[in-house]
Amino acid sequence: MVHERLLETAISEFGAKGLDGASTRGIAAAARTAMSSITYHYGGKEGLYLATADYIASQMEDVPAGIRVGSEGFPQTPEAARAALHAMLGRMVDKLSSQRSESWSLFIVREQIRPTEAFDRIYAGPMGQMMEALVQLVCVAAGMCDAPASRITVITLFGQVLAFRAARATCERLFERSTTDPELIADLKKRIAANTDAILDSLISERQEQQ
Amino acid sequence: MVHERLLETAISEFGAKGLDGASTRGIAAAARTAMSSITYHYGGKEGLYLATADYIASQMEDVPAGIRVGSEGFPQTPEAARAALHAMLGRMVDKLSSQRSESWSLFIVREQIRPTEAFDRIYAGPMGQMMEALVQLVCVAAGMCDAPASRITVITLFGQVLAFRAARATCERLFERSTTDPELIADLKKRIAANTDAILDSLISERQEQQ
């Protein structure tokens, strides 16, 4: 219980202020425990930071949802791959829409822009699996091998989802609606699905023109 | 000169650690001045934070590049709007690819996820202009009025660009190339342009089906 409270608070504090900026005193107080328990359980501030990264990584396990490169259930036909792509992007929207994701998204974005050892830990887990799965799904869906184009496409697809969290204040202003509105989230999912289809189709026709 | 050195350092420190996390001592030391000069010039830490937001906003002035809703040069035909859209997204990629954008992008993303008064100041400037211009350009390019769909589309287009900065560490891993590589940036721009065309075309055909 103490562990979980500490980690939850740490996500929020480290997310907001970074490793240097956050204070163990503040984290311990918010988690209703003594500061020295951080030293005891995690060896110090840095230890808690890395443990927080692992904790965040573990919370993303449901996003790839078993779709893993090389696994037996991995989609083999363009149609199946496209469906899996839609499903995975949809789960990502759900994940990033949730109130819970607010704290850890700041943590991750900081690590994305200025990576430390913590990013290695996050990427080594479900996040890396998810990105590699997306690459292979795009390849299968567009009938191409693992070309640079498919990887760039994945970043643009991911970006569509990411913007809803990483540019949230802009979304609130643009939509003049709360970004937690389920109807808005449903509309966003539909639009991302339509965009994904359009992008895949344009990749396919590009390929056909080249031949 | 002291002002500029202070503001540049402040972007980086506030970006990394937030308002609470960053220290005036650290900022002053890195800007090679006395800490008390922050009090003198900006009235304190918060004053410097807001001044930093204004400074960031002022640095984005070249992105809308005069394309402003209601101005006389605003594109009126679908073709012109599409070209302007490509140009503006291209300038955004350039901006976000630059080394300089690293510090202020963290500042902005933090404000996007947990907005304070500083975000109002940033959005009131070129950033808000840019987003509203994108909305109108999508409307003109897709032959639709200011529907919710156009605003959601703008977020997805923006997300494609944003990902290159806000998910940089993921990009580095996916591409196994430096994200400052000009060739990679050129490829990304081409892909975003192609995706934008595909997305606009799908918006247009959606509209035609409805009729």
Place this chain on the structure above:
DNA sequence: GTCTATACTACGATAGAC
């Protein structure tokens, strides 16, 4: 305008009570 000096609060780490 820019600096030093100082008052007071908060920081991380650690030792030791229980």
Place this chain on the structure above:
DNA sequence: GTCTATCGTAGTATAGAC
């Protein structure tokens, strides 16, 4: 395993020299 107490360092703010 969780707490309090304490040490040395670093934080903001302010007053005042120049």
